[in-house]
Amino acid sequence: MKLLLTGVTGAAGCQIFREAVTDPAVTSITILSRRALPDWLTKSIPENDKTNTVIVDDFLKYPANLPPKLAAHDACIWALGCSSVGKSEEEYTKITYNYVTHIIAALGEVAKTRVDSEPFRFVFVSAAGADPTKSSSKAMYGRIKRETELYLLNLPVESRIRPIILRPGYFYPEDPNIAKQTRSTAERALSVALRPLVSNFWSSNYIPTQEIGQFAMKAAKGSWGGSEQIFNNNRMRELLRGQEAS
Secondary structure: EEEEEEOOOOHHHHHHHHHHHOOOOEEEEEEEEEOOOHHHHHHHOOOOOEEEEEOOOOOOOOOOOOOOHHHOOOEEOOOOOOOOOOOOOOHHHHHHHHHHHHHHOOOOOOOHHHOOOOOOEEEOOOOHHHHOOOHHHHHHHHHHHHHHHHHHHHHOHHHHHEEEEEEEEEEOOOOOHHHHHHOHHHHHHHHHHHHHHHHOOOOHHHHHHHHHHHHHHHHHOOOOOOOOOEEEEEHHHHHHHHHHHH
């Protein structure tokens, strides 16, 4: 499988990258990034010869020669995102919604190349707050995440792109070196007290980053077939446990 991947310098994306590198079903990984991958990340990932990084200066304007190359992949895991804290609605919308609509536009040739094959799977790492039944979805981050989900879910069948939405709850990097790079000092201090409470008493809203990585990779490979396209925190963990038990 040829995989497209974004957001690898984030806590979830870093773990997804690690899972992809160690997955024998993945023959090549193309990372879309605004800059060269930092040393802390490359040193944390097993050495491999299947990763290629493509520098994208602007996720709203892809080079003309890039879209055909993107369409040659089998799946994309979109883990690129940011906190809404300190962001204007315009800025947060650009990163969360507009970046996604532009990558989908860039994947337009998928409709031509996958007419008689499996659809291109687009795995979008959303958030629990995007659930419209939750009060938090009224907040800016939940509302815009949900708008992005709806855009993806309403893609025409003719696009040959199958969207898969992941809504993880609270997660924190298990690797302290990754945590140091992806979480602020205040967040790391808070997690010391918060993680045991959330994992033990609010487990329905907690998921280890390793499980996010595992689930995202299985989704990209088509492990979760059928009509189900939105997977909340509980459902992801339930399906992973089911596979372990089988």
